[in-house]
């Protein structure tokens with residue numbers, strides 16, 4: 305809302321000037337008789353609007369971070385133990401030699417290869433590095449898609465090339 309006389313924004317007063325009621329700023333109201341102070345209702349309305357805009361601007365970021373954590377799941381691919389054994393044999397490594405490479409006990413290698421022990425991701429990564437294979441799968445929850453998830457799907461898709469038939 306603006307002063308009807310000079311266009312100034314700010315505190316306005318309903319002012320009677322020569323029999324006409326006008327909405328005027330403090331300065332212009334001196335030309336007449338102030339009837340009432342006008343509360344800047346328009347501004348009051350704008351505040352929640354802006355607050356909403358800000359909330360909407362911030363929301364997707366928070367949502368994305370939450371989703372990103374939730375959507376990426378890591379797991380061992382099926383037949384990971386065979387992949388490890390086959391690759392180890394291919395490289396001409398014995399179980400104890402592979403164990404040294406990954407700084408684990410030979411029994412760990414034995415158990416992992418026989419499927420008795422399902423290695424945690426961190427250990428599986430060691431096998432991956434030592435043997436240059438891919439046994440950890442990263443999956444994206446398909447139910448909650450957003451652009452960030454799509455972006456990550458691409459990256460994961462690239463990484464999973466090896467696993468494709």
Ligand SMILES: [Zn+2]
Pocket residue numbers: 307308309310311312328329330331332333
């Ligand atoms: Zn004015």
